[in-house]
Structures are given as C-alpha cells and as structure tokens.
Amino acid sequence: MIRDVEVLEIRDKYEKGMTVVDLALEYGYCDKTIRKWLKRKDMPRYKKRSKRPSKLDPYKEYIMKRMVEGVFNCEVLIREIREQGYTGGKTILKDFVAPFRKQFKITAVRRFETKPGEQMQADWGYLGTFLLDGRLRKVYVFVIVLGYSRYLVAYCTNTMDLETLLLCHQHCFTMTGGIAKQIVYDNMKTVTIGRDVEHKPIWQTRFMDFANYYGFRPIAHTPYKPRSKGKVERAIDYIKNNFCPGRHFADLTDLNQQLQHWLDTVANVRIHGTTGCRPIDRLEQEALQPLPKQTFPTAVRLPRKASRDCYVSYLGVLFSVPWAYAGCNLEVEELAGGVIKIWWHNQVIAEHELPRDNRRRVTQSDHFNGLSSAQRENRASGLRQVYPVVEQRSLEIYEQFAGIQQ
Secondary structure, eight states, X not given: OOOHHHHHHHHHHHHTTOOHHHHHHHHTOOHHHHHHHHHOOSOOOOOOOOOOOOXXXXXXXXXXXXXXXTOOOHHHHHHHHHHTTOOSOHHHHHHHHGGGHHHHOOOOOOOOOOOTTTEEEEEEEEEEEEEETXXXXXXXXXXXXXXXXXXXXXXEESOOOHHHHHHHHHHHHHHHTSBOSEEEEOOOTTTEEEEOTTSOEEEOHHHHHHHHHHTOEEEEOOTTOGGGGHHHHHHHHHHHHHTXXXXXXXXXXXXXXXXXXXXXXXXXXXXXTTTSSXXXXXXXXXXXXXXXXXXXXXXXXXXXXXXXXXXXXXXTEEEEOOGGGTTOEEEEEEETTTEEEEEETTEEEEEEEOOSSSOSEEOOGGGGTTTGGGGGSOOSTTOOOSSOOOOOOOHHHHHHHTTOOO
C-alpha cells in the first residue's frame, strides 16, 4: 500500500512537471494508482489490525502474581508456565515482563516492632527559619520516639552542638518519665566520630559518659539506610507538616510551649495509624528504666528570656526569678545534683532544684516580695520596670479642681 510520504512526493513532483508514467516507474506503482492519489485530496488511511490472541494470554494472570512476589527471571517463569501447558516462545514472555520490572521490583522491608521499654529512636530535624525575638532564626527540633508506644517528645533549639544535644535528651527523658534500654541514632558527629576498621562506630567520649550515666545502649544505624530509624524520620515529617504551618512564635520559649501543648493535645492522643491506639495509652505499658536521682551535669549556660510573670523555662519546667528581672535576658545553667542556677550579667539571681515529680512550675515565694509596692518605686540600676510609676499628689489638689473649699 502506498505510504503518506510517497503521496506527498508524487503530488509535488507532478506539479513540477513530472509525468504520470515517469512517476509510476520511479515509485513502482501502476498508472491507475498514481492518478488516483493525484485526484484525491486526502491522505491514505490504514485500519488497525485486530489484535490476535497471544499464546501467552492464558498465563498472564499467573505471571503477574509471580512478579508481585518478586520473580522476574524469565527462565523460571517460562519453565513454570510450560509445566502448565504453554507452547509459545521466550521472546514474547520477555517483552511482557520488561515494563513491569521497575514497577514491581521494590525492595520489600519488614516493619520492625519492639517490645515495651526496649527502644527509642532519636534524631534532629530542620524546621525552617522563624521570626524570633524580632530576628530571623534557624530552628532545629530534637525528636525522640518510643518504639513500642510511638509516644513522641520533642524540643526546639537554635543549635545542634553536643551540650544542647544532652540537654534535649534530659528534657525528653523528663517528659517520658524514664529511659528505654537502647536508643537508635544516625551517624551525627556529636554521637559518633567515625567507624573503625571493622566498621563499628567510634563513640564520642562525653556522649558515652552520658549514655552510661543514664543506663542506655546507643546504636548507630547503618549509613544510607534510614529505614532502620524510620519511626523518628516519620515523626519529624509529622511535626513539620502538622505543627508548623500557620504558626507564629514570640521567641524560642513560646515555640517550645506551643510545641509541648500540641504534643499533649494532638500528637500523643491521636489514634496511631500503625498501632491503632493512642500513644499516651500505650506509654503506660512501656517498661522504662527509671531516671537517676540526679541529672547528668552540663557545662553550658543557655540563654532564656524571663516572662512577664517572672519565670524562665528549662527542660519543660518553669522556674521563678525575682520579679525585678521580668522580661530580662537571662542564662540558665544546670549543675551536678540537678541544681539550676539562673544568671544575669554573671550574677546568680536564682537557684532551684530540678523537680523529681511531674511538676511543671517551681516557685520561690520570696521572688515576689515587694512586687505590689514596686509600682511606686524604681528598680535597681540597670533593670527595667515591670509597672509604670504613678505620680502621687496631695488630695488638696483634686479638691481644688472639684471646687471643694476647706
């Protein structure tokens, strides 16, 4: 049958003066065919051939089932279908299997479940840039997920150094009320400093002191295999996609307070898709190791801003400061034995003990002494006033304005 391209060429050459006889000789068609396509204005149309049944058709359902199971070897498949009566060749089988190789050949993984109290997974995540204290700041979130209950704890920071990492652990341990036997990490430099010739992790010394103090065994997962700590990876994505959008924060303290409220009222009380239970309910079944009586001493002062009601936040607990320092930029330091010192310009202004119970607020009543009379007094030099000073006047002045004669 004459082709589209040939028809176009024949018409073009005929218009340029070539005869029908010459065109018939050049293209190998009879004169009648050449005249036919010179008269017609359309192009040749071809009917699709009806698809003939293939010898492979009766066996395609079986082959699909085997591919879902991970069998793509055509030698194996052709042997199996020939045992069922297939009489066709191997090429047609290869052509059928080829498009499905990428679609089905995904490495199957087994969901790894742990016993109560057996494992935690920990990791850092980057939440983004937020306006905090009037400045754009990068915010990171440290997340721990309990393997059995899926109970989620998290804390936001501006840095990811070792001391901050240890403080984040302590905060999370306080929130869970205990520690699992092992904690899984990626190969963060604050945890491991490399691997030896046997590919075993070389642990950061201070971090191992911390792990030994709290009695858990750290595990560094195999590089480039994030599924080994998939629970915490999904938890970080969950925080990014469900907590962060549409929120605004005054400062880092406000951010962490909002985060904790969201964890308490949303994340840990929802029905988890895998367990079918609320994480808060399964937390009660976690057989966690108890916390030591004293926290691991850290050697860092963390910046905090005192709230208007005279508290600073540390490890999820609010500690009171003298009322004169409300709104001031302070520093918090934790010492051995769970002693909390609060500093202002290298001067200790408050000292507390980290609570061993579930208290979220620690108050010293003397921090509020004189607050009511402060409305008529100035603060000590260098400190901002909490309340405006109102000028005092004699009642005689007001009586004069009212026209009252004595």
